[in-house]
Amino acid sequence: MSESSIQYNDVARTDPQTLVRWITDQQRKTVAGADGSLSVLLSSISVACKFVASAVGKAALAGLLGLAGSSNVQGEDQKKLDILANEVFSNMLAKSGQCSALVSEENDDLVVVEEAYRGPYCVVMDPLDGSSNIDCGVSIGTIFGIYRAQPGSSGCLEDVLRPGKEMVAAGYCMYGNNCCMVLSIGSGTNIFTLDPSIGEFVLTSANIQIPSKGSIYSINEGNEKFWQSEVSRYVRECKYPSDGPPKSLRYVGSMVADVHRTILYGGLFLYPADSKTTSGKLRLLYECFPMAYLVEQAGGLATTGTQRILDIVPTQIHERRPIFLGSKEDVHRVEVLHDHC
Numbered sequence: 001m002s003e004s005s006i007q008y009n010d011v012a013r014t015d016p017q018t019l020v021r022w023i024t025d026q027q028r029k030t031v032a033g034a035d036g037s038l039s040v041l042l043s044s045i046s047v048a049c050k051f052v053a054s055a056v057g058k059a060a061l062a063g064l065l066g067l068a069g070s071s072n073v074q075g076e077d078q079k080k081l082d083i084l085a086n087e088v089f090s091n092m093l094a095k096s097g098q099c100s101a102l103v104s105e106e107n108d109d110l111v112v113v114e115e116a117y118r119g120p121y122c123v124v125m126d127p128l129d130g131s132s133n134i135d136c137g138v139s140i141g142t143i144f145g146i147y148r149a150q151p152g153s154s155g156c157l158e159d160v161l162r163p164g165k166e167m168v169a170a171g172y173c174m175y176g177n178n179c180c181m182v183l184s185i186g187s188g189t190n191i192f193t194l195d196p197s198i199g200e201f202v203l204t205s206a207n208i209q210i211p212s213k214g215s216i217y218s219i220n221e222g223n224e225k226f227w228q229s230e231v232s233r234y235v236r237e238c239k240y241p242s243d244g245p246p247k248s249l250r251y252v253g254s255m256v257a258d259v260h261r262t263i264l265y266g267g268l269f270l271y272p273a274d275s276k277t278t279s280g281k282l283r284l285l286y287e288c289f290p291m292a293y294l295v296e297q298a299g300g301l302a303t304t305g306t307q308r309i310l311d312i313v314p315t316q317i318h319e320r321r322p323i324f325l326g327s328k329e330d331v332h333r334v335e336v337l338h339d340h341c
Contacts, residue, residue, distance in 0.1 A: 019192050019201040037098050044096035048089045049173040056175045085127035101155030103317045112155040122147045122159045124286040130254025139176030141256030145290040164289030164310035174256050189298040210300040213329040214267025217247050218258045226274035230337040268330040273322040280322035288323045301331035305338040
């Protein structure tokens with residue numbers, strides 16, 4: 001085969017830009033004296049993602065569908081896969097040697113890692129977001145954010161009760177028709193797709209950018225009777241614009257799936273506070289922060305309507321907030337409506 005006949009895909013197969021290789025390259029370029037510890041941590045996360053992806057794919061055959069008969073700290077019924085995912089991620093992170101503390105949606109309190117395994121980072125996570133959709137085959141995922149522990153800390157609440165802008169990395173892994181990880185370490189947002197032929201996440205989209213304005217809005221319209229006036233007005237503008245075609249409604253009910261579409265196609269994802277959930281429903285630390293980090297790194301915005309999400313200082317690990325994220329122009333319109341309503 002002549003050199004001129006070699007196509008891009010052939011090069012990608014023989015010289016794949018794997019997740020660990022990419023992280024190592026990025027650290028070498030941007031972080032003076034990088035020791036590779038973040039690479040090790042993210043490698044452990046990627047192994048846990050592969051495990052969960054496999055479990056999701058064979059859940060029906062392995063008897064992993066349905067409820068586990070227990071509930072988490074939020075009082076939500078736990079699925080069997082919720083518990084499995086939490087155990088897998090907790091074990092992988094705690095034994096990685098790079099983590100001093102863990103926060104999970106499924107655990108009541110912060111978990112401090114055994115002293116012999118402690119490392120320089122703290123991880124906050126929703127091990128299996130969208131688990132209410134597991135049994136019907138909808139895309140679900142894992143959401144995570146990473147902080148560097150404060151100097152001298154052996155793992156405590158103060159390490160994670162910090163603004164999202166202090167995270168050093170964030171990402172999610174989506175389990176659907178393929179398994180992909182969307183990741184940022186503070187220098188853009190990138191997509192890695194699991195190549196089952198080699199068992200590795202491979203870079204498939206680098207430095208993705210959200211369109212400045214989108215044609216899609218994503219919200220649970222079943223809650224319309226509880227909405228605040230500014231949310232009702234925004235949705236009405238989407239349906240009945242003063243100029244141009246109306247926006248399309250797309251809502252899966254799995255944050256990972258809905259945000260993934262928003263990052264790729266633009267538009268706005270909304271999960272507002274309302275008269276039923278006055279503080280919002282999504283968890284700030286391990287849902288809103290990581291997604292806002294990724295969206296901003298891709299050129300979008302994320303807000304509560306009145307405040308940038310990443311500027312908020314959390315006061316408890318399971319704190320909830322409203323969130324509007326996506327294309328800049330769409331987010332700006334929501335902020336204007338909040339200012340005037």
